Amino acid sequence: MSGVERYPNLFSPLDLGHTTLKNRALMGSMHTGLEEAEGGFERMAAFFAERARGGVGMIITGGIAPNLEGGGLAKLSTAEEAVQHALITSAVHQADPDVKICMQILHMGPLAWTDQCVSPSGVRSRLGPFAPSVLDEESIEKQLRDFETCAQMAKEAGYDGVEIIGSAGYLLSTFLVEKTNLRTDRWGGSYENRMRFPVEVMRRVREAVGEDFIVIFRIAGMDMLQGGMSWDEVVTLAKKVEEVGASIISTHFTWHEAAVPTIATMVPRAAFASVTGRLRKELGIPTITSNRINMPDVAESVLVAGDADIVSMARPMLADPELVNKAAEGREDEINTCIACNQACLDHGFTGRTVSCLVNPRACHETELSYEPAATVKTIAVVGAGPAGLAYSVVAAQRGHRVTLYDAADEIGGQFNLAKRIPGKEEFYETIRYFRRMIDVHGIDLKLETKVTAELLRDGSFDEVVIATGIEPRLPDIEGIEHPKVVGYVDVIKGEKPVGKKVAIIGAGGIGFDVAELVSHEGKSGALDIDTFAREWGIDFEHHPRGGVTGVEPVVAKADREVILMQRKSTRLGRGLGKSTGWTHRLTLQRRDVKMISGVEYLGVTDEGLHVRIEGEAQVLDVDTIIVCAGQTSLRVLYDELEAAGASVHLVGGAFEAAELDAKTAIDQASRLAASV
Numbered sequence: 001m002s003g004v005e006r007y008p009n010l011f012s013p014l015d016l017g018h019t020t021l022k023n024r025a026l027m028g029s030m031h032t033g034l035e036e037a038e039g040g041f042e043r044m045a046a047f048f049a050e051r052a053r054g055g056v057g058m059i060i061t062g063g064i065a066p067n068l069e070g071g072g073l074a075k076l077s078t079a080e081e082a083v084q085h086a087l088i089t090s091a092v093h094q095a096d097p098d099v100k101i102c103m104q105i106l107h108m109g110p111l112a113w114t115d116q117c118v119s120p121s122g123v124r125s126r127l128g129p130f131a132p133s134v135l136d137e138e139s140i141e142k143q144l145r146d147f148e149t150c151a152q153m154a155k156e157a158g159y160d161g162v163e164i165i166g167s168a169g170y171l172l173s174t175f176l177v178e179k180t181n182l183r184t185d186r187w188g189g190s191y192e193n194r195m196r197f198p199v200e201v202m203r204r205v206r207e208a209v210g211e212d213f214i215v216i217f218r219i220a221g222m223d224m225l226q227g228g229m230s231w232d233e234v235v236t237l238a239k240k241v242e243e244v245g246a247s248i249i250s251t252h253f254t255w256h257e258a259a260v261p262t263i264a265t266m267v268p269r270a271a272f273a274s275v276t277g278r279l280r281k282e283l284g285i286p287t288i289t290s291n292r293i294n295m296p297d298v299a300e301s302v303l304v305a306g307d308a309d310i311v312s313m314a315r316p317m318l319a320d321p322e323l324v325n326k327a328a329e330g331r332e333d334e335i336n337t338c339i340a341c342n343q344a345c346l347d348h349g350f351t352g353r354t355v356s357c358l359v360n361p362r363a364c365h366e367t368e369l370s371y372e373p374a375a376t377v378k379t380i381a382v383v384g385a386g387p388a389g390l391a392y393s394v395v396a397a398q399r400g401h402r403v404t405l406y407d408a409a410d411e412i413g414g415q416f417n418l419a420k421r422i423p424g425k426e427e428f429y430e431t432i433r434y435f436r437r438m439i440d441v442h443g444i445d446l447k448l449e450t451k452v453t454a455e456l457l458r459d460g461s462f463d464e465v466v467i468a469t470g471i472e473p474r475l476p477d478i479e480g481i482e483h484p485k486v487v488g489y490v491d492v493i494k495g496e497k498p499v500g501k502k503v504a505i506i507g508a509g510g511i512g513f514d515v516a517e518l519v520s521h522e523g524k525s526g527a528l529d530i531d532t533f534a535r536e537w538g539i540d541f542e543h544h545p546r547g548g549v550t551g552v553e554p555v556v557a558k559a560d561r562e563v564i565l566m567q568r569k570s571t572r573l574g575r576g577l578g579k580s581t582g583w584t585h586r587l588t589l590q591r592r593d594v595k596m597i598s599g600v601e602y603l604g605v606t607d608e609g610l611h612v613r614i615e616g617e618a619q620v621l622d623v624d625t626i627i628v629c630a631g632q633t634s635l636r637v638l639y640d641e642l643e644a645a646g647a648s649v650h651l652v653g654g655a656f657e658a659a660e661l662d663a664k665t666a667i668d669q670a671s672r673l674a675a676s677v
């Protein structure tokens with residue numbers, strides 16, 4: 001059965017009146033950082049064109065401000081700027097004339113990166129770098145005119161439409177919500193007044209662009225704010241926006257300051273789609289749903305359930321530009337799945353770096369990182385089938401090299417086989433599945449259960465040897481560290497050593513946090529069950545109180561265990577975790593009463609427990625189990641021998657550098673090395 005037959009809803013066209021979408025797959029908007037980069041428009045043209053060739057029906061660009069005060073970043077308000085945007089639209093339409101591309105108009109309001117930022121009442125966002133000025137009547141009119149001009153310029157630049165973002169804490173949504181709109185004039189007070197500005201933006205944009213242009217309005221289906229929008233307000237706004245000319249309503253599920261994760265890997269797939277489904281019943285125009293829809297079967301089931309007309313997949317298109325074609329051709333097992341880690345996309349975006357993807361380092365680097373066929377085919381041995389060795393092998397083999405990949409273990413994946421066992425990180429299975437399939441697709445000779453020695457590689461049959469043997473967990477130099485109470489994280493995660501009721505964890509890096517999650521967890525993984533997730537985070541999908549969360553207390557399920565997580569540094573625990581996800585891990589552990597202690601000096605381990613000094617005071621932590629998560633050192637034993645023997649040998653991943661290593665660095669480094677061999 002072809003993928004088109006298996007996913008009949010996903011691959012059915014959608015008639016929008018003046019135009020038709022060829023399928024229901026949408027690449028949602030993501031700010032990539034290319035918008036402001038030198039040569040950014042050429043790079044965006046290549047980035048979007050690759051996704052257009054990959055089969056998606058419609059693309060929405062990253063947010064572009066209608067004026068200076070709306071962003072401080074890229075804007076579109078002049079004909080000269082429109083010429084730049086034409087590079088993108090022509091590249092996309094050349095790649096596939098049937099693919100539609102819309103530009104997102106993003107007025108960031110109080111979140112704009114400029115001291116000229118504006119908002120309805122001057123309420124500063126916790127996340128906004130500047131205090132916004134209050135909009136007066138004249139400046140409100142200016143904002144409306146700037147929206148009109150921006151949309152007209154987008155049409156001139158060759159876009160098929162625009163998306164207006166009316167959610168997430170940006171300007172339009174700050175008019176809607178009482179806590180950010182304190183006005184008493186016709187733009188504030190009653191809901192009718194608070195709604196006036198977003199509705200007026202929609203009306204003016206439609207008037208400016210005429211009927212034959214897609215205008216999507218993005219609305220918060222649930223804004224996740226205590227005291228946020230009520231369900232009635234959401235529906236009223238959607239209906240009004242439809243009335244004044246929206247072609248499509250897109251749903252969003254956040255406000256940037258909300259305390260509920262909505263796209264992290266711990267969020268179940270398609271968790272919020274049913275909310276869009278409820279809204280869809282109220283409307284006469286198509287709806288888009290989004291959030292954690294990362295594979296074609298998930299998209300199809302959302303459509304089958306009647307929860308949306310179009311399914312947005314943003315990050316999944318970073319991870320695999322060919323996702324839709326692969327689905328259509330029945331090659332789903334070849335999809336490089338987005339694991340929702342946020343490490344190379346959102347975390348880069350939030351820290352001013354160009355966005356990319358942990359599992360696909362080419363994302364947003366299409367013009368400088370290419371996997372062209374090799375000029376000279378080489379025979380290559382890769383030792384270690386963790387993320388680094390796998391990425392190297394696949395890129396090298398894809399380019400035509402003959403690759404033999406060895407691993408001492410009986411399965412590929414390296415440390416990802418540990419990561420996937422952590423509740424909330426089940427998506428890591430997908431990366432291993434993808435690589436396993438790529439080994440077959442590219443004819444890599446895989447030799448498992450083969451502990452490689454220098455002798456095996458020294459016989460001269462390989463042109464290149466790549467050492468990707470990863471790391472060894474560090475055993476800290478603490479008196480009594482050999483005590484039976486002490487166990488390593490590998491044994492704990494694999495379930496090979498028992499864990500007592502009172503636990504101390506030495507080391508609070510990414511792995512310390514993951515182990516704390518594992519040993520404090522009880523019951524189903526929230527990532528696999530929407531009801532569990534909703535209970536854990538205090539969301540009421542059924543009654544939809546204001547914001548979906550107002551007055552709903554999270555219900556904490558936790559293991560019958562006391563857990564202490566420690567580090568030597570005096571800084572707050574978890575500072576090194578990802579900017580977009582670190583807070584979720586800290587909050588989860590706090591709710592489970594995990595004690596987090598910094599500035600700890602480890603004095604020794606005895607039958608009594610772990611002896612420590614905290615704030616100058618020596619004390620004994622009466623614990624049954626001490627789990628060591630104290631970082632790692634490189635495992636690179638083969639390298640020196642092979643190099644001394646004159647082999648052309650390279651180190652990648654943890655074998656190259658263990659400090660600060662994560663899978664993002666390992667895959668990026670390995671892919672780049674393999675692109676150049």
Ligand code: FAD
Pocket residue numbers: 341343383384385386387388389406407408409412413414415416418419422450451452453468469470471493510511514635652653654655661662663664666
């Ligand atoms: P490894 O994954 O360690 O792979 C090395 C491979 O080499 C192994 O398969 C090993 O069997 C093999 N090998 C070693 N010696 C030999 C030999 N002599 N012969 C043959 N084979 C050999 N990173 C992130 O970016 N995000 C995360 O969320 C994340 N979560 C994690 C959670 C846990 C619980 C753990 C343990 C790690 C996590 N990491 C995460 C870290 C990430 O998994 C590592 O950075 C990454 O796996 C390093 O890749 P690598 O290929 O260099 O090494």
Ligand code: NAP
Pocket residue numbers: 343474476477506507508509510511512514566567568569576577578629630631632659660661662663
């Ligand atoms: P890590 O992040 O470097 O943390 C190591 C921890 O051990 C730190 O808390 C460190 O803090 C402590 N430590 C180091 N040396 C020690 C010593 N000699 N004695 C006692 N404590 C010591 O490493 P990791 O947790 O092992 O993670 C490995 C990699 O995987 C990291 O790069 C991490 O980013 C990645 N990872 C990422 C995630 C994620 O969610 N993004 C999850 C898991 C892993 P002090 O020195 O202050 O004590």
Ligand code: SF4
Pocket residue numbers: 315316318319337338339340341342343344345346356357358359360
């Ligand atoms: Fe998905 Fe992670 Fe890639 Fe972002 S970095 S697109 S979350 S896999």
